[in-house]
Amino acid sequence: MDKKQDKDSEEKITVEEIAKSTTTYGLIQSMTQSKTLTIMVLVGLIIIISFIIFLSKQI
Numbered sequence: 001m002d003k004k005q006d007k008d009s010e011e012k013i014t015v016e017e018i019a020k021s022t023t024t025y026g027l028i029q030s031m032t033q034s035k036t037l038t039i040m041v042l043v044g045l046i047i048i049i050s051f052i053i054f055l056s057k058q059i
Contacts, residue, residue: 027041
């Protein structure tokens, strides 16, 4: 019985564990610790959004 209970407890994965395994969670966690990374991500988003707007106006 003990082996079966151990196996069942190992197989249960919580939603929190799944969320922590995603790259988005890792990025956000790193951004909270690093001002430089936060600035780089925001600048990158601004550049990408500006490029998309530029392309949409050219059509």
